[in-house]
Amino acid sequence: MADKKMVEAITSMEEDFAQWYTDVVKKADLCDYTSVKGCMVFKPAGYAIWELIQKQMDARFKETGVENVYLPMFIPESLLEKEKDHVEGFAPEVAWVTQGGLQPLTEKMCVRPTSETLFCDFYKNEVHSYRDLPKVYNQWCSVVRWEKETRPFLRSREFLWQEGHTIHATAEEAEARTIQMLDVYADFCEQVLAMPVVKGRKTDKEKFAGAEATYTIEALMHDGKALQSGTSHNFGDGFAKAFDIQYTDKDNTLKYPHQTSWGTTTRLIGAIIMVHGDNSGLKLPPLVAPTQVMIIPIRQNADGVLDKAYAIRSELIEKGFRVKVDDSDKSPGWKFAECEMRGVPIRIEIGPKDIENGTAIIARRDNGEKFECAIKDLAAKVEELIPTIQKDMLDAARARRDSQTFEAKTWEEFKKTFDEKSGFVKAMWCGNRECEDKIKEELAVTSRCMPFKQEHISDTCVCCGKPAAKMVYWGRAY
RNA sequence: CGGGGUGUGGCUCAGGUGGUAGAGCGCCACGUUAGGGACGUGGAGGCCGCAAGUUCAAGUCUUGUCACUCCGACCA
Numbered sequence: 001m002a003d004k005k006m007v008e009a010i011t012s013m014e015e016d017f018a019q020w021y022t023d024v025v026k027k028a029d030l031c032d033y034t035s036v037k038g039c040m041v042f043k044p045a046g047y048a049i050w051e052l053i054q055k056q057m058d059a060r061f062k063e064t065g066v067e068n069v070y071l072p073m074f075i076p077e078s079l080l081e082k083e084k085d086h087v088e089g090f091a092p093e094v095a096w097v098t099q100g101g102l103q104p105l106t107e108k109m110c111v112r113p114t115s116e117t118l119f120c121d122f123y124k125n126e127v128h129s130y131r132d133l134p135k136v137y138n139q140w141c142s143v144v145r146w147e148k149e150t151r152p153f154l155r156s157r158e159f160l161w162q163e164g165h166t167i168h169a170t171a172e173e174a175e176a177r178t179i180q181m182l183d184v185y186a187d188f189c190e191q192v193l194a195m196p197v198v199k200g201r202k203t204d205k206e207k208f209a210g211a212e213a214t215y216t217i218e219a220l221m222h223d224g225k226a227l228q229s230g231t232s233h234n235f236g237d238g239f240a241k242a243f244d245i246q247y248t249d250k251d252n253t254l255k256y257p258h259q260t261s262w263g264t265t266t267r268l269i270g271a272i273i274m275v276h277g278d279n280s281g282l283k284l285p286p287l288v289a290p291t292q293v294m295i296i297p298i299r300q301n302a303d304g305v306l307d308k309a310y311a312i313r314s315e316l317i318e319k320g321f322r323v324k325v326d327d328s329d330k331s332p333g334w335k336f337a338e339c340e341m342r343g344v345p346i347r348i349e350i351g352p353k354d355i356e357n358g359t360a361i362i363a364r365r366d367n368g369e370k371f372e373c374a375i376k377d378l379a380a381k382v383e384e385l386i387p388t389i390q391k392d393m394l395d396a397a398r399a400r401r402d403s404q405t406f407e408a409k410t411w412e413e414f415k416k417t418f419d420e421k422s423g424f425v426k427a428m429w430c431g432n433r434e435c436e437d438k439i440k441e442e443l444a445v446t447s448r449c450m451p452f453k454q455e456h457i458s459d460t461c462v463c464c465g466k467p468a469a470k471m472v473y474w475g476r477a478y
Numbered sequence: 479c480g481g482g483g484u485g486u487g488g489c490u491c492a493g494g495u496g497g498u499a500g501a502g503c504g505c506c507a508c509g510u511u512a513g514g515g516a517c518g519u520g521g522a523g524g525c526c527g528c529a530a531g532u533u534c535a536a537g538u539c540u541u542g543u544c545a546c547u548c549c550g551a552c553c554a
Binding site: 009016018019022026033035037089092093114143145147148149150151154155159161227228229230231263264265266267296298299300301302330331332333334335336337338340349351353354361444478 | 479489511512513514515516544545546547548550551552553554
């Protein structure tokens with residue numbers, strides 16, 4: 001009976017992964033649709049996850065010397081058009097403002113799809129001497145891209161993100177910063193989101209509009225599809241030249257500075273859902289769980305039960321955990337299910353019998369384990385469990401990712417793997433765009449990245465058979 | 479932007495051949511319950527996505543439009 005109701009609530013991921021995702025988003029109460037297509041309400045449960053991501057990522061940024069700024073949301077058309085590749089990449093998906101109040105504007109402005117051009121316009125006035133460099137800025141904001149197809153967290157027309165924009169005296173320094181921020185992202189994903197990622201470089205076909213090099217972290221979702229989870233770009237001096245940004249160096253000559261940008265978005269929430277979730281709902285890594293421990297009183301009207309629950313809550317909050325007591329008048333079974341759908345890492349059940357025995361029940365969301373614990377030891381147990389769960393979730397996600405990562409030496413093997421399986425396929429590539437195009441056309445597969453950790457799978461390109469240049473992670477992507 | 483599907487109380491849906499709207503769940507009140515989505519009684523809630531058209535009459539037929547959703551293309 002209970003099982004039947006659960007099945008009705010959340011479609012199983014084996015049956016229909018897309019529907020499962022939508023069901024989890026709804027049942028975990030993360031967001032809601034609005035009257036504007038592709039724009040969503042972040043409900044408290046969803047926004048709180050974003051706040052935890054922001055807080056912890058921002059702290060990591062600042063350890064590397066990043067300073068936060070805020071630039072306008074409007075970009076005049078003339079500014080957007082200054083860098084040719086950039087405008088070509090973004091023009092098809094920008095939203096335009098053509099009227100101010102009752103008057104038409106003399107120049108239309110787009111709502112930022114990304115802020116490279118605004119930062120360039122700003123740096124032009126800010127940077128004159130080698131003494132002004134580097135600038136290592138970041139902003140937390142939202143951007144707008146008029147997507148045709150939208151999905152909660154994965155692709156919306158307005159989304160929240162952070163965009164770092166830095167400017168340096170030398171190419172070496174810019175490249176070092178580009179890689180440094182990619183490392184920050186990868187480390188954040190693994191340590192905070194318990195999500196393993198592959199670090200690597202994008203092929204020219206997949207790189208950012210206007211970039212010299214794009215680096216990416218690629219994660220694998222439960223259904224074997226890849227999700228680009230963060231990118232870091234090295235622009236070289238291309239933007240500086242387009243925007244005429246120059247500085248006087250120590251040797252008293254004018255030089256073009258080198259720039260980078262790097263971003264992660266609320267898509268990370270989608271990644272958390274699809275990396276960790278199961279058929280009971282969301283599974284949150286403790287470090288980004290708005291509620292880490294939910295205490296569920298059993299027979300809460302019985303003498304002393306609620307008081308005990310509140311006392312445990314106080315003790316755990318004192319220790320620094322995010323804790324709630326579900327003292328609503330729902331039945332315990334309902335509260336258990338609700339707790340699971342919302343992904344709360346630890347559940348504590350306490351009722352009259354427990355209180356009599358001086359114990360409580362602890363249930364782990366990540367692996368379903370349920371065991372008894374003395375009430376006096378609860379705080380210590382939770383303190384031990386939070387990092388354990390965090391680590392176990394990363395291990396489990398890594399094991400699953402590895403089990404969905406394959407190798408292919410020949411075209412037949414490559415095609416067969418994608419026909420029969422879903423995941424990353426490591427295969428060699430000659431470096432030619434034609435092979436990349438052919439692979440995409442015939443298998444609907446794209447190059448995810450050329451990983452930093454190169455392996456030698458074979459001597460020849462998996463597509464054309466010519467000598468191989470790089471090992472590439474291939475996959476179907478979100 | 480191309481192809482498919484769906485729009486009827488908050489949610490899931492029922493409403494042959496046109497005749498003025500229903501159920502379950504949820505919600506509210508009261509009571510009984512309580513260790514894996516409890517139960518009883520009573521109650522509130524709908525210009526049937528929107529706009530034209532056909533008709534004495536449209537949830538139902540026609541056209542358009544918008545939204546959601548799935549599959550592609552594009553993208554974080």
